[in-house]
Amino acid sequence: MPFSVCIVGGGLVGALEAIYMAKRGWDVHVYESRGDPRSEVVTEGRSINLAMSHRAITAMEKVGVSEEVMRWVVPMKGRMIHSLDGSTASQPYSIRGECINSVERKRLNEFLLAEAEKHPNVKVYFQHRLSEANLDSGHLVFEGPDKRTVDVNADLIVGADGVYSLVRSNVMKRVRMDFQQTYIDHGYVELHMEPSSDGNWQMDPNHLHIWPKHSYMMIALPNPDKTFTLTLFMPWDNFENLKTEEQVLDFFKREFPDVVPKVGAEQLVKTFFRNPKGSLVHIKCKPYNYKHRAVFIGDAAHAMVPFYGQGMNCGFEDCRVLHEILDKHFGIDSSGKPPSPDELANALSEYSKIRYPDVTTIVDLAMYNYGEMRHLVTDWRYFIRKKVEGWLHLLVPRTVIPLYSMVSFSSIPYSEVMQRWQNQTAWLERTAEVAILGTAVTALTVTLRILNTKVAVSKLLSLQ
């Protein structure tokens, strides 16, 4: 019997994980509760596009699927800050020109599923929902279409079943799991901006657009079809105050006057009410595995608020890190050789241990970045600091790397990112103090010299 892996969830992370597992030569079965995205229409209102950066690309590269994807992304080289008067200001993400990339969730998911299915040892089943799981025996029951139940016996169960993960719930029943889920008081709604009448993007497509409003914000990401997806993030209370079409239109006209004509008043009001209002939750937990039998990755392990654009990046990185650890324990072996339960348990425990500090750090940073996006980007001190950090990064590229660059344009483990950021912030602050002190001393010295000179001159004059 070949070693069999059952992946619960065929979303982005589940599909990529299937490719990783397939390359080990193991038998891979992916069970997804929703229908095949390739035969379904896009559902508006649920993070249509995502920001893909270094970590996701690296994870895809490792299994040779990044090239194709990079052909249909829209690179965004910076933030475009929209002011109330309609003026805009570009803030590049990187002084070296590095970009993050807007990518369509549906297209990426379809592509990764197709790539997975190219492997003869991968099978994907849609509309199959996990209904029972016995993690000790590895026996799972799925409910398929027409309520038909399917029995599955797996050597290893991978939970890639998202924020409300059933695999995680099952692990939680068996281990002493630390678990924390926190909702923020803000919700979101997605809106849509069509191309202009001449068929082009209505705003600069190579930016992530932000309308910072301190206590809330709207953002927009470009799509390859020349449309933009707008997302309004706002306290639930504010949503509740927008009950009538008139209130919504007034609100947009007052707060986003440049957006209303671009979306169209009627369209805007219609989609605002039609599209679902999403809630924002973050989840931290540990461990991520149950013995040799189960491990969960992606949102199941670390749902985060979307403000650093790292949800998918971190989920894809989970796959890379997990398989690097498996490689370390079993060697890079595509023969399908089954690992011993003990070896596998050790590897999965190591994964839980190694991944926890990184994953919790990005969950926290994602929350931190909400403040930065809706508020800090309008602060001149923040702006100066960013500039100084950027220049220093050019001067001493290994010593000072801006936080955003470490998160989005490197594979430095998130926990190390945090450590370095704290160190360089302390260093920058000390340097700034020294600089200010130095400037003050110099100014004083110069003033005194001038005064002395004056005194000397007047003495000279008086001598005359």
Next chain:
Amino acid sequence: MPFSVCIVGGGLVGALEAIYMAKRGWDVHVYESRGDPRSEVVTEGRSINLAMSHRAITAMEKVGVSEEVMRWVVPMKGRMIHSLDGSTASQPYSIRGECINSVERKRLNEFLLAEAEKHPNVKVYFQHRLSEANLDSGHLVFEGPDKRTVDVNADLIVGADGVYSLVRSNVMKRVRMDFQQTYIDHGYVELHMEPSSDGNWQMDPNHLHIWPKHSYMMIALPNPDKTFTLTLFMPWDNFENLKTEEQVLDFFKREFPDVVPKVGAEQLVKTFFRNPKGSLVHIKCKPYNYKHRAVFIGDAAHAMVPFYGQGMNCGFEDCRVLHEILDKHFGIDSSGKPPSPDELANALSEYSKIRYPDVTTIVDLAMYNYGEMRHLVTDWRYFIRKKVEGWLHLLVPRTVIPLYSMVSFSSIPYSEVMQRWQNQTAWLERTAEVAILGTAVTALTVTLRILNTKVAVSKLLSLQ
């Protein structure tokens, strides 16, 4: 149709809540998954006795059931600290002689169930486990003995179903619930000390006995039958190092030499291996209600580590606070009049809001007290501080109340306890600084005077 309340869980809190609900004239149905404790033998190993203090007593008083209970408790007036050399030192809980009370869980549970069943409008069903819950319609399904299912329709569902509450899980599916569960790295095991050969307690029964070991500890609570229940709390790693009977015995002989002869070497080793090892978890969440339909209380809402002896006290207080809020909204009315859904939803939301800061405070304090019990009680600074606080409490009883007294001997809301404690700690520290400074100045002045006198004297002498 009378207003019907379904209480899930007939443990301590569920049974008391049934009495509270019965007094409103509502129809009360209690479903408990375990068997009737009155027809079962006591199961050793799961918190046989508990420390009952002011809050639990007050909550029972409100429904007239405290008097009987107080007859069979064993009062404990302080901690008895056991040193390695076998010497003991008593640390009273209160300078006013207030006590906490050791009470048997099983007896208390049986009594409260019997009291609840005295009300004609209360029915208790044992061996009925919640299997389905539709909180919107109020329809519940229980699985009874022989896998028979029972359908229940309730106007209000009260979850008193403990740390792994199913009512809470169901509420969590419907509201944006913040939820946090954290296991500590320590586990526990219960041991048993028989009466002496002359039929008496082998240690002072009016103390809670502690063997503080800095990184772990053992405690003992007296039972009315002249036995003691000992609980060893220890890091899991330490448990894992005790694999053989010899290792266990060596460990006890080395660390608890006074305990070994009292328990008996053979008995000690046997129970150590036979009794289950319990884990310690704390849970914080909010809200505690789902609209007008469900509310959960006790461990379901706030499991805590047992180190402040407040788990049951806080759970009973939940009942008191909940019903004070219901009284406020509907008046004190025993006619069974059904409340309107809106009114009830408002009252339950208010309960969630009011109770959250108190409950999370005691969850944190319980964790803090572990450090105090296993370590601080051996610190002379801690000891002096306690003494000073005690004296000040006698002098200015309203201004300074020791933390332990506020928690255990008052009904001051826990969050206010924390606030007052922080304020009085700051005040005590300032006062101590002033006192030390004052003493230093006085000492200096006196020294200088003496020196002056000496100088004057020597001058006088030299004049002669």
